[in-house]
Amino acid sequence: MPPMRSVPSRLVRQITQDLHQHMALYGYELIELPVIETADLFLIKAGDQVLGKLFTFERHGQQLALRPEFTAAAAHRYTRLNSSEPARWQFCGQIFEDDPNDSSRSYQRLSIGAELIGISEVAADAEIISLAARGLDRTAIRSWSVTIGHTRLMRQILARAGLDSRMERFILNHLPALADPLKGKSFILEQIDRFLLGKSASNQREETDPARSLETLSDITVNAQTMGGRDHQEIARRLAQKRRQVAERPQIIHALDELERWNAVNHPPDEAFKLMDSLVAPDDAVSRQTLAGWQRTIELLRAYQIPDERLTIRPNLARSWAYYTGVVFELTADGRHLGGGGRYDELLRLLGSQRDVPAVGFAYYADQILELIPATSHADVRLITIPVMSENAVASAVWANRLREQNVPVRLMPSEQVQENAPFILTVDNRQRAFLDDETFTLSDIDRLVNILRGLL
C-alpha cells in the first residue's frame, strides 16, 4: 500500500458530507452505532479480514471490542428493533483495527457506508451497488470500476459435485489458492488429504472400516452421559459423512476442475454471462435461475447509468464465504480498493433474529478515497485575508471581529507573508478604513461590504 499523505480535515468533512447527502437522496437515514460492543458480535462474521485485528479487552467478565466495521452492529440493531419494515441506514465514523502488516500503525480509520435490511429482491442488490458506485462521482474520483461476484452461485456449482457441507466449506475457503499460480489445485488437494481425509494418520485402515466404527460408536455412546450438546444421530451422521469423504476423492477432483473453469470468468457483463451460460450444466436449473437474477441486477445497474465498461463480472470474487450469501462487489480506482460489500442474508438470524432477514450493504474505505482525491480539490477554503502591520494591528482586529460577527470568514496575516496575487484581500489602514479593490469602507457601512464579500465568497 502506498504511504498515506496527510489529508486536511475540512476535506474529510467535505467528502463525508457529500457522501451523506448522496445516500440521503436514496432515502438512507444516518444512524449512530456504538464504538464498543461485545467481541462476539464482530466475531460472528467469520472469515472476514478483521478477526485477527480486533481490539479486544475485558470488563466485568465480558470480552468487549472496538468496532472494526459497522455491518454487524447495524444488523444487531435491526434485530433488536423486532421490526418487519425494511431499513435503509447509512453510517459514518471511525473503525478500529490492529493490523500488524500496516507499517503506518494507524489503528483507526474512517468508514462510511450503508445497509439495506429487509429486502431480498435483485433491486436491492442493484440499489446498493449503484449507491456505492455513484457515490464516488460525488468525490473527484472519475476512474472507478466495480467488480461483481456471486457467492451463492459458486456454492450452487460446488453443491452439484455432491460434496458434504464440510468439504464445501473447506474448498470455498481455499478458493483464493485455486487462482494462485503458485498453489493451484494440487495445493488444495494436498490440504484436503492432510486435514480432512487424514491420509497421514496411521490408523486410516481401521478408521475407514465402517462396521468397526459403528460398533465403537454404539459401545461408547449407548448410555453415555457426556454428550456435549450433541446426540447419537448427529455424531453417527457426521462419522458416516467423514467415511464417505474418503471415497469421494474423485468427486472432489471433479469439483475443483469445475471451479477452475469458473475461475476463468473475469470479463465485462455481456461476455461474462455468455461464458457462464456455457459453463452451467444443461440440467442445473438452480444455477440458471441465480444467473438470471444476477443478470437482472446488471440490467438495473445500466438503468442507474453504470455503463458496462465500468463493470467486471468475476463469480469467484472472494469476500468471506462464511458470511456473504449472494452478490458481492468491490469498488476500485487506480489500483486502490475503495470499498466493497454484498448480500448477507444469514447474519441477522445468527444475531438472534427469529426469522430470516435479507440484507445487503457496503462500506467505503474512506482513507483510500481521500488518498485519490486530486490535490487541486484541496484549494483553500474561501476566506478574507487582512494583511497586518504594526500600524494597523488594532484596526485589523476590529474589522476582523466585526466581519466574523456577520459570519464572514476572516484571517489576519502578517503583511509580508501575504502573497501578492492572493485572492480576497481586504486592506485596512490605521484610521479603521477598509479597502476592497477600488472601494473604501468605514465601519458604519459594513453591511454594504458584507454583501459584496458574500457575493465574492
Added chain:
Amino acid sequence: MNNRLTLALPSKGAIAEPTLNFLRDCGLRVEKPNQRQYTGLMPAIPGISILFQRVNDVLYKVADGTVPVGITGLDVVQEHPHQDVLVIHDSLGYGHCSLVVAVPETWVDVDNLLDLADIALDFREYHRRTLRIATKYPTLTRQFFHSQGIQHFTLVNAEGAIEAAPTLGYADVIVDVTQTGTTLRENHLKVLSDGIIIESQACLVGNRRVLPDNPALLDSLRALLEYIDGALIGRNYYQLTVNIQGADAESVARKVAGNPLTQGLQGPTIAPIYGAVPAQPGSQWHTVTIVVTGKKLLEAVEYMRTIGGTQTVVTPVRYVFMEQSPTFARLLETLG
C-alpha cells in the same frame, strides 16, 4: 526502600508443595515460623523474605510491583500477560502440565481441531447457537481458537470442576490443564490430537520496573539464581571416581580423554593411589575423577571399563556453578 527481596510462592494448588520441595533440593529450605501466617524465611539467603499467595495472586503481585519476584505456573503467566512481568526462568523442571482442548469421548467423529471447527459451524447451522467452551483460561483459549480459524464459540467462565461441564450440560467442550490426562478420562473426555495449547511448568517471574532500581534486591536475586542454576545444572551430571592402571598420570589422562563422553567439564582429574594392591610391572594405580552427563552415565562406565577402569564409584552432583549464573547474566542483559 525495602532492601529485602520478597519472593512470592504459591500457598496452595498443584505447585505449592512441589515448589517447597524444589527449593529444598536447591539448598534453599523455606521456613514458615507460623503456619497461619503468609510469610516465611529462607535461611540460606538472609536477604530474602517469603510471601505465600495463591498461584494467580503471585503473578498479580509481581505485575503490580508489590513483590519483585515470584514462582508461579507458565500457564498463569501466559493467560495474564503483563508488560511489567518478566519471565526470569521459564523451566524450573517441575509442575509440568499442558493446557489442552478436550471433547467428550462420545464424539468419535472428532479427532482434531479441523473437526472441531466443523462442529462449531454445525452448532451454528443446526443448533442455532455457538459451541460452548468451559475454561479458566479465556485469553489463551480465545487466542488459540482464533488462530485455528474457529470463530464461533462462547466461553463459559468456570471455576472448579471444569471437567464435569460437558456432563452437566453447561458446556460442550473444555479447555483445561492436565498432567496425566487421568481426570479427563475419568470424566469421559479426550484430548484432540492437535489440541495442546501450551506446555507449562513452574517458572520464576520478576517485575522489570522494580528490579533494576535496587542493587540490594538484585544481589539477593543473584544468590537465589546461583543456587537454582547450580542445582538445575548439577541435576544433569554424575561424578565418577574410577581406579585405573597406567604408566603415569599423563598416559591415563590420554586414554580417559580419548572419548568425548569421559572428558568431563574441563578434563579428568588424576591422582596416584598408594595402595596395598600391586599394579602390573611398569604401571601404577591411579584414581580418575570426571563428571559425566546423566544420560550417558552407563556408556561412560562401559568406556572406562574398556580402558581398564574398575571400582567405579558414582555420586550425584549437587551443584555445578559456572563462572556465573547463566540465568542472572541473561536477566541483566534483558534489564539493560
